[in-house]
Amino acid sequence: MYHSISTGRNLFLALLLIISLSVIFPEEIIAQQEQQGSQLDEDVRRKFDYYFYGALNAKSLGKYAEAMDLFQHCYALDSTNANVSVELGTFYNVLQEKDKALDFFRRSVRYDPANYYYNMMLAGLSKELGLKQEVIDIYIHLSQLYPEKLDIRFELANAFAESGDFQKAIDVLTELEKNTGINEMIALNKFRLYSMMNEKEKAFDEIRQIIEKNPSEQKYLILMGDLYLEDSKRDKALEYYDRAKVIDPDNPALILSMVNYYEKTNDKQAAQAELQKAVTNSSIEVDVKLQLLTRYLSILQQSKQDMKQVNSLFETLFEQHPNNSQLNMIYGNVLLLQENKEGAAEQFRIYTKANPEDPAGYEQLLRIALPEEDMEKIKEVTIEALKHLPQEPQFYFYLGAAHYQQENKKEALKVFEEGLANAIFRNPIVESDFHGQIGDLNYSLGNKEVAFESYEKALKLNPQNLPVLNNYSYYLSLEKRDLDKAEQMSGITVKVEPMNPTYLDTYGWVLYEQGSYTLARMYIEQAIQYSKGEPSPDVLEHYGDVLFKTGDKEKAIEQWKKAKEAGGGSATLKKKIKTGKL
Template sequence: MNYNKYISGIIVSLVLFPVSLFSQVEGLILDETSRRKFDYFFYEAVNAKTLGKYAESFDLLQHCYSMDSTNASVLIELGAYYSSLEEKNKALDFFRRAVKQDPANYYYNMILAGLSKELDLKEEVIEIYNYLLKTYPEKVELYFELANVYGDNGELDKAIQSLDSLQKYTGVSDAITLNKFRLYNMMDKKDRAFEEIQSVIDKNPDNIRYKLLMGDLYLQDNQADKALDYYQQVKQIAPDEPSLILSMVNYYEKTNNKPAAVEELQKAITSSKMEVETKLQLLARYITLLRQSQQDIKTANPLFQSMFEQHPNNTRINMMYGDVLLLQEDKKGAMEQFEIYTKDNPADPAGYEQMLRIVLPDTQALEKVVEITLTGIEHIPTAPQFYFYLGLAKFQQKKYGEALSIYEQGLANAEFQSPVIESDFYGQIGDIHHFLKNNDTAFENYEKALKLNPQNLPVLNNYSYYLSLERKSLDKAEQMSGITIKAEPTNPTYLDTYGWILFEQGAYTMAKIYIEKAIEYGKEDLTAEVLEHYGDVLAVTGEKEKAVEQWKKAKELGSGSKTLNKKIKRKEYIKE
């Protein structure tokens, strides 16, 4: 078995645990010579694992195991390997034996508990945690783990008891309080759940966090009047508390008082007492409220002006304002805001991406696309998106050589977070080579694209269509094209390609069905190519007058077909 293949995700953190070869309470007693050999092979195994040589490490551990099958350190390491190889029951046996040899070892017990939990052995997990708590009462995480497993096992009273023990040891904390609240709710003891938080409030009467928490929980429980009572208590102590403002906004939304929610947000945003980050959060919430209540988003614009006056050097405000102006369809104003942001944050791709979002749909703005992407590449040379759109702009400008060079630069310099994006680069390179009449090279790049992403639909479509134009590998072309129409059964381009491949295979009746579907779904934007294909299939199926009608439509749309005029004149299909 190739262990390196399977163990790349092994629990290498085991190496960091305090490992002692002599930590077991009982085990095989080796003579001094054997012990030295054992120690040597074990440390070699640990070093090999640290270096990522997992197969070598595994073999060395097996050798150690043959020398001493009771050594806890070897057992725990082998168990980790078997766990990574998805041999969970075998791993469980090794972990159990390791704990038996070294029962007081905290880490070994936690590893055993983790796998037991994964295998849904709840009683064993409970037993392990209870044992560990007797030995390590200071380990806070054990109380939470025990409470969680009791909860999963339906023993909610015991889960609460575990948290009570922790609270005695550490004092009150948000995590304990919220967990107990959740457990009491699961037990359908709602009053007891709220009493739990009230008891914390009584002990900390000036701590507004717990009063806000109580209000928020009452609001979630649809007890808005009680929630408001706690919010008003907080308001008496800290009227400008940002969390209170957010809670009040939630309250007004819950009670369907959107105008009051908007007013609360406006007041907070214009306040000079609040941090800019909190204001940005409130602004985002304010805009969401405006959209939900179908109010004019331009209402937010004066608030942004107020923010600019208070925080003139914070360009995150410009970024958010640009987004809001886009919602208002003010592309020019949005572009100005994004330009301010990118000038101040040249290494952040977000500003360039938003500018591209504005200009990409405009086929007359190719030079602006070039300008934005070149600047993006200058400051973030590892970002693939800027090479992609720069290459696309050059392609649309019919500067195929430049486009090809840009995509190749992108493959050499960009950092691809996903093979899907890299696949698109090879797809574009394939398309460029097709336009340059280098079909063999185009097909080679399509193959590279599909190796990275077998579901790259544009590549599957183009590759299969260009194969059909050359009338070769038609079975392969049909298979690839079939994937596209299965994925997008109403895409007219994909339907036309599939229909044309069927036509080249001589399946004229089926070809007609798919090309007619392409016309049906693409009737708003029919191309000369699709109409000519339809004419071709009508001609070979005996509908010559209708064929001529489609060919004439194709001619009106500017078809570049070399045989179209002859088809119209002779009223018959002619191969190119």
């Protein structure tokens, strides 16, 4: 009974279905097998055929481990069989055992040297392994066997080029050209090779041949101009662009080449004029215009010119293409650059109406509303977005955050929970943030155990979620439970962000609850030092508490009073100030 290989290989072997040779040419395998099998004695041949056809059947059914074992039995019976060798080579190649695969592919070619597919598979793996001379030898061998297969000549030329022998590569292409005549692919390859040899005139001669053969083909003239421009021969480039203009001055490829030419010659005004003329040309397709328009806007930005000069251009485009909402999206972004937020929002609203299932329009509207902290606008945009895009988590997040900001905690909690239930999370970090928000909301609503469960889920998805690590550790310290765990979590936050006053205060407070008052004072003082503006009432009260514990009672009362004046603090703050004690 044969032994099955480990199931861990099956993930790799599943790929074999699309690349296995028996799928590509089963008739050839069977015919070759019959020919090769005739060389075995009758008893061995019967066993070999039994295992071989069993292997092909197992492979066709997706039983790759079984197939590989059966092919190995075949190999034990006849190690000279090319079919078996190439099958085993294919298996080992997929399993990333490249040396074994190479050995089996070499065997398949040794025992069936005229087989085109076996040679090509050996060439492909040899190329992957950097065996340059072997690749050359294989393609020379194949080009002699199959002179009608012109793609082999290209591969041979590439193999010579890869090995650094550019002249031999050119010689192969020149010989090929005798069979095919002058064509674009060969000429461009020879241009590239001559350029690598720094024989520029010979390189350009290759393109001239194509132009002479196709004098009315504008694309070759543009190509020649582009190549001369890349070579910094601007006069020559312009000569070919001018010849191309005679054929079709409105060709978008020519316009882009001319823009590139004007940019390289530092003639920004000419570049703009070229683009402006093209964008307003009614004969040019709108998709091409959008490409040109984007380029035009890029030039204006780079040269720091007034973006308002394009507004009239957009008016023309809207007249020509009233139903193209992509123009609204582009114009909205342009108006944002002009700091015209109201006008930009109007364009984005038009875009979302035309494309309700594209999140981009809603995201741009949020981009305007978020800095203004316009919670009602944020809610309006996200509610509309979720009607059409219930799978997008960002809209639940912003809607929930807006409710949270307005102290609508139960509504915020509902939104975040709906997000977890309905959204598609492509990133565990985003999903972790949802659990973090749910934890914060539940804690503030008094559901402490549910909050801690949510924090655990958040950290399982993203162990480095700093806001969750901070809040979880702080709330544990307030509950005076799991303080070692709280100290460990809070310690991560201050290590990652050692100047974050919130994280420093939390770490100091956890240390305080552990009884490490001197260390706690040090961290809370750092929290005050790094606070932007006046520290929060909680930080000031914490500082007072730790000062009291370290023996500085007068200064402690002073900090408690500051906390009260700042408008916050704990329920016991007034009693601390009145009694002068914790």
